Amino acid sequence: MKLHAATILVIFWLGVFTVHMVKGSAGSQPMRNLSCVSLSTKQLNIRNLINYEKQQVPVNAIMFITTKGIRICVSPNQKWVQVAMKKIDQKRTTKGK
Known part of the structure; x- marks a missing residue:
């Protein structure tokens, strides 16, 4: 027993x-919980963007995150997207100092 x-x-x-x-x-x-499957064609207001994530699968995209937490996927090949990413990176480096 x-x-x-x-x-x-x-x-x-x-x-x-x-x-x-x-x-x-x-x-x-x-x-990753969210991924881009379609891309927005609208240019976003850069002042409303606080962060971004790069994505290559299933589509090559940049996922911007707005001040309200909304995630919007756009093509990384657009000039304004590159400018927005640089602005966000600059904000990060100035906050880190």
């Missing part, structure tokens, strides 16, 4: 350890 209870206890702890290990390894890999 004691051997049976000990066996069940060992199996239980192995199960808990295995679940913990799987959860840890899966959770340690960052996953």
Whole structure:
């Protein structure tokens, strides 16, 4: 009877350890929640943009993040997009000083 209870206890702890290990390894890999699948053609107001992310899959795009938290995808080949990215980078470097 004691051997049976000990066996069940060992199996239980192995199960808990295995679940913990799987959860840890899966959770340690960052996953992007949002990605661009279509691109906006409108030029955005640069003053309303606070951040951006570069993306290459499924489409080559820049995802701008506005002051309200809205994410808008645009083509990185447009001149105004390059200017906006530089402005955001400049804001980052001046805040870091």
